[in-house]
Amino acid sequence: MASSVQSAHMELAAWVGSDHLSDDPAVCRAAAVDGKAPALVVYPSTAEEVAGILRIAATAGLTVIPFRNRTQLDIGNPPERYDVGLSLKEMNNVWHYEPSDLTISVEPGMKLGDLQYLAAQDHLWLPLDPPGGVKASLGGTLATNATGPLGHGYGSPRDVVLGMKIATTEGKIIKTGGRVVKNVAGYDLAKLLIGSYGTLGVIVEANLKLYPLPRQRATYVLRAKSLGMARELRRCILATPLHFLRFLLVNPAGARWLRQGTPLAVESTKPEIWMEAGGSERVLERTQKSLEDLCREAGVSVETCGGAEAESVWNRASEFRHAVVEAQPGTVVVRASLPIAACEEFLSAAQQEAESAEFAALGSPGVGTVHAAISGYRDLGDAGSTIRRLRQSARSFGGALVVERCPVALKAPLDVWGDPGDDFDLMRKIKAAWDPQRTLAPGRMIGRI
Amino acid sequence: MNPPPLVRDLIRATSRQAVLWRKEDLLLYEYDALSALRQPEAVVFPTSTQEVVRVIRVAARHGLPVIPRGAGTGLSGGATVAQRGIVVGFSRMNKIVEIDLENQRARVQPGVVNLDLSAAVSDAGYYFAPDPSSQKACTVGGNVAENSGGPHTLAYGVTTNHVLGLEVVLPDGNVVHTGAKFWDRPGYDLTGLLVGSEGTLGIVTEITVRLSRLPEAVNTLVAIYDRVSDATQTVAAITARGITPAALEMMDGFTLRAVEAATHAGYPTDSAAVLLIEVEGLREAVEEQTETIEAVCREHSAREIRRAHSAEERALLWKGRKNAFGALGRIAPNYYVQDGVIPRTRLPEMLEYTAEVEKKYELRIGNIFHAGDGNLHPLIMFDARDPSQCERVGRAAKDLMVKCVEMGGSITGEHGVGVEKNELMPLLFSDDDLAMLRRIKEVFNPLGLLNPGKVLPTGKICGELRVQASVGA
Numbered sequence: 001m002a003s004s005v006q007s008a009h010m011e012l013a014a015w016v017g018s019d020h021l022s023d024d025p026a027v028c029r030a031a032a033v034d035g036k037a038p039a040l041v042v043y044p045s046t047a048e049e050v051a052g053i054l055r056i057a058a059t060a061g062l063t064v065i066p067f068r069n070r071t072q073l074d075i076g077n078p079p080e081r082y083d084v085g086l087s088l089k090e091m092n093n094v095w096h097y098e099p100s101d102l103t104i105s106v107e108p109g110m111k112l113g114d115l116q117y118l119a120a121q122d123h124l125w126l127p128l129d130p131p132g133g134v135k136a137s138l139g140g141t142l143a144t145n146a147t148g149p150l151g152h153g154y155g156s157p158r159d160v161v162l163g164m165k166i167a168t169t170e171g172k173i174i175k176t177g178g179r180v181v182k183n184v185a186g187y188d189l190a191k192l193l194i195g196s197y198g199t200l201g202v203i204v205e206a207n208l209k210l211y212p213l214p215r216q217r218a219t220y221v222l223r224a225k226s227l228g229m230a231r232e233l234r235r236c237i238l239a240t241p242l243h244f245l246r247f248l249l250v251n252p253a254g255a256r257w258l259r260q261g262t263p264l265a266v267e268s269t270k271p272e273i274w275m276e277a278g279g280s281e282r283v284l285e286r287t288q289k290s291l292e293d294l295c296r297e298a299g300v301s302v303e304t305c306g307g308a309e310a311e312s313v314w315n316r317a318s319e320f321r322h323a324v325v326e327a328q329p330g331t332v333v334v335r336a337s338l339p340i341a342a343c344e345e346f347l348s349a350a351q352q353e354a355e356s357a358e359f360a361a362l363g364s365p366g367v368g369t370v371h372a373a374i375s376g377y378r379d380l381g382d383a384g385s386t387i388r389r390l391r392q393s394a395r396s397f398g399g400a401l402v403v404e405r406c407p408v409a410l411k412a413p414l415d416v417w418g419d420p421g422d423d424f425d426l427m428r429k430i431k432a433a434w435d436p437q438r439t440l441a442p443g444r445m446i447g448r449i
Numbered sequence: 450m451n452p453p454p455l456v457r458d459l460i461r462a463t464s465r466q467a468v469l470w471r472k473e474d475l476l477l478y479e480y481d482a483l484s485a486l487r488q489p490e491a492v493v494f495p496t497s498t499q500e501v502v503r504v505i506r507v508a509a510r511h512g513l514p515v516i517p518r519g520a521g522t523g524l525s526g527g528a529t530v531a532q533r534g535i536v537v538g539f540s541r542m543n544k545i546v547e548i549d550l551e552n553q554r555a556r557v558q559p560g561v562v563n564l565d566l567s568a569a570v571s572d573a574g575y576y577f578a579p580d581p582s583s584q585k586a587c588t589v590g591g592n593v594a595e596n597s598g599g600p601h602t603l604a605y606g607v608t609t610n611h612v613l614g615l616e617v618v619l620p621d622g623n624v625v626h627t628g629a630k631f632w633d634r635p636g637y638d639l640t641g642l643l644v645g646s647e648g649t650l651g652i653v654t655e656i657t658v659r660l661s662r663l664p665e666a667v668n669t670l671v672a673i674y675d676r677v678s679d680a681t682q683t684v685a686a687i688t689a690r691g692i693t694p695a696a697l698e699m700m701d702g703f704t705l706r707a708v709e710a711a712t713h714a715g716y717p718t719d720s721a722a723v724l725l726i727e728v729e730g731l732r733e734a735v736e737e738q739t740e741t742i743e744a745v746c747r748e749h750s751a752r753e754i755r756r757a758h759s760a761e762e763r764a765l766l767w768k769g770r771k772n773a774f775g776a777l778g779r780i781a782p783n784y785y786v787q788d789g790v791i792p793r794t795r796l797p798e799m800l801e802y803t804a805e806v807e808k809k810y811e812l813r814i815g816n817i818f819h820a821g822d823g824n825l826h827p828l829i830m831f832d833a834r835d836p837s838q839c840e841r842v843g844r845a846a847k848d849l850m851v852k853c854v855e856m857g858g859s860i861t862g863e864h865g866v867g868v869e870k871n872e873l874m875p876l877l878f879s880d881d882d883l884a885m886l887r888r889i890k891e892v893f894n895p896l897g898l899l900n901p902g903k904v905l906p907t908g909k910i911c912g913e914l915r916v917q918a919s920v921g922a
């Protein structure tokens with residue numbers, strides 16, 4: 001292997017230029033995935049360079065993992081092998097931006113925050129708030145189909161992509177979809193790439209749909225007396241015609257985490273519902289009034305906040321999965337995907353399964369996702385069996401559970417994705433058809449594909 | 450006459466009443482809403498997934514392709530028989546299997562008619578958002594296969610945004626389940642890949658859909674214009690004000706006159722164009738957006754802006770719109786509906802170009818379309834008995850498609866590629882692009898047993914519309 005890395009090194013240096021490649025051990029360590037460092041890191045600046053790197057690597061039998069800001073790179077099983085880190089940090093161009101068409105085409109290395117800044121000049125935005133927040137790159141956000149609380153109002157990355165260009169392991173650049181909002185010519189390959197965690201091809205350009213920025217926003221907080229009451233409130237609120245951009249249900253530890261370090265920090269001992277609405281003053285007044293009418297019966301008051309205060313809480317919400325691990329290494333973060341109706345019950349079951357460990361949970365019951373951070377467990381064995389019990393619980397509600405972050409030692413015995421379904425054979429064949437040498441992130445995706 | 454062995458096998462796989470095989474019974478199945486091609490060897494109507502599996506095994510044994518068929522309202526020939534084969538019709542798999550309101554989901558068999566699904570949940574305040582104009586007839590299975598849109602998919606997204614899971618029978622008889630009742634199931638998004646695959650990757654036998662809340666308030670507006678360009682400029686101007694209407698449709702004067710003659714919906718017959726605009730949502734938001742839209746229309750020289758004052762008036766306006774193809778069909782022996790997409794800011798330019806094409810080929814073209822999405826449906830009127838007209842229709846349609854691509858758009862926004870446009874795919878896609886699509890097809894449908902001759906170019910004739918309307922309707 002070492003010799004093939006060496007000869008590929010020269011070929012890659014010739015292809016991207018020796019200043020766009022590094023084998024400095026410190027650089028390689030910084031590009032490590034699950035503790036495994038590559039032998040080289042390359043920094044392509046064009047789609048053609050990406051395609052060429054993949055071709056050279058595939059031909060030499062080397063493996064490649066694409067990345068940018070590492071906000072989602074912890075997700076996945078440990079790579080079977082990892083020779084070349086493909087950093088997309090030099091690919092930040094905006095190719096087309098048509099504010100009046102509400103479309104933009106960008107390179108994958110562009111950070112979400114930079115795109116939001118640009119679009120805001122025209123009162124537009126891309127309504128995504130993935131973990132990592134503004135630091136998340138667009139390529140990474142799409143490749144992991146990363147959603148945050150805004151998923152409630154706008155859906156997932158899958159709903160905002162109009163088309164893309166993809167670099168394949170054969171060194172080709174292919175296109176799917178286009179730059180228009182409706183298009184059914186050919187199979188929708190973008191869907192396949194979104195959420196494929198870099199295992200099928202490298203997204204080298206994405207055409208995205210933008211939305212008008214809400215004119216004003218307001219945040220409403222309900223402190224429920226119990227999870228049962230939270231469930232009733234959620235049911236009633238989702239049955240109204242009110243529209244929310246974000247809708248979060250948090251357990252007491254989750255509430256404390258959200259509020260921590262913000263002007264809204266108070267001691268929380270009950271589950272809370274956090275909602276954000278957007279629109280004109282009249283729409284927000286109406287939303288508040290309807291919420292108050294609805295909550296009065298339950299004896300719950302509606303607290304409101306806005307501006308920077310609310311913004312700081314929502315930022316913490318989208319950074320939760322990423323930040324809890326930075327704050328306390330070793331924290332386990334799981335994502336349960338559930339039928340909407342099961343969220344509160346799952347939370348209450350999970351709380352018990354977590355036993356003595358600390359358990360902070362942020363859920364988006366409107367879409368059926370719960371993110372939970374587990375820390376303070378006794379040892380890895382304890383953490384592992386807690387995860388297994390949580391996974392069993394999610395399954396019993398008809399859902400699934402993915403371990404997004406955990407100590408690497410836990411990954412091998414657990415399989416972070418859980419068991420694949422009866423469609424796995426198709427996934428395996430797609431992987432084999434598109435990446436026959438298993439050049440891209442081998443072993444990382446579901447079924448260690 | 451004794452049934453041939455194939456038919457006997459199909460009857461054994463299903464039941465005697467489920468199989469059509471006499472020539473006169475097969476006639477109808479040469480057609481969809483685009484055109485007629487060949488007669489199938491047989492048509493079979495399974496009642497369960499298991500029967501579909503048995504049918505596909507029979508087909509494989511006889512070396513015959515299978516062509517899934519919903520209601521046959523497709524406009525790209527997807528349900529027609531390109532070579533030989535057995536048509537599998539889904540009219541007997543038309544049950545709503547489960548309605549789960551708290552989870553905002555329904556599970557349906559593919560033969561459920563689009564509008565029946567919405568009707569089944571409307572009392573509870575829900576509906577299925579994709580609303581093709583053909584929704585009284587077309588099936589959810591057909592919607593999934595074509596990734597259909599509709600007037601209201603401007604704000605809510607097309608079929609793919611509302612489908613969460615599928616049960617699919619593969620050509621080898623295996624049954625697989627993609628997606629789930631919840632979103633974001635780990636693994637590749639095969640549901641997203643299958644939606645819009647036009648029956649070439651798998652036979653869909655069950656669909657899990659998202660149900661949406663009916664809005665609290667709806668306003669329907671008709672803005673009337675004396676110049677087409679004023680109407681088209683209004684479209685992008687509305688979006689520029691930060692408003693995404695639930696629907697934003699345009700009809701030109703020629704189309705309006707036909708619609709009025711057929712439906713008496715209340716459209717002005719002396720105008721150059723109208724926009725049919727709908728805003729939905731919270732009462733307060735709807736009021737404000739209506740006012741803004743009215744102002745934008747006036748700024749763009751709308752002659753008059755009318756609001757529908759009752760549910761009946763609203764229904765009538767939509768009836769006029771949704772029956773427009775048929776209305777145009779009354780004034781010429783045949784018509785050919787095209788389907789192209791452009792960035793919505795290019796609408797004024799595109800309509801000027803359409804007028805040039807009309808002149809160049811001496812044909813009448815009605816313009817009716819989902820303006821908010823930039824999804825055009827030029828309707829070319831002709832008489833199929835005149836070979837010279839047929840030839841000009843083909844050239845006109847191709848010119849329009851080429852223009853859409855030049856403007857950064859697409860050759861189909863919702864009607865699909867089918868047998869109509871597969872040879873036009875190279876306008877959009879390189880050989881490399883197509884090669885990767887083929888690999889996907891080979892994974893699902895390696896022997897080409899499912900709906901052959903559709904979507905991907907066959908390479909026999911390059912760059913032409915392969916089949917164009919010949920039937921009229």
Ligand SMILES: Cc1cc2nc3c(=O)[nH]c(=O)nc-3n(C[C@H](O)[C@H](O)[C@H](O)COP(=O)(O)OP(=O)(O)OC[C@H]3O[C@@H](n4cnc5c(N)ncnc54)[C@H](O)[C@@H]3O)c2cc1C
Nearest residue numbers: 519520521522523527582588590591594597598648653863
């Ligand atoms: C008047 C009129 C108006 C229309 N308006 C619109 C519109 O506004 N928007 C729009 O998008 N379309 C529109 N259409 C086109 C058409 O109605 C849609 O494409 C519709 O979804 C087709 O449904 P169907 O049940 O008739 O399918 P069919 O025509 O029977 O089949 C269409 C395709 O689906 C495949 N298929 C059907 N069932 C299955 C299954 N179970 N598994 C796998 N593949 C299957 C077939 O093989 C074929 O390729 C219109 C058509 C007409 C005639």
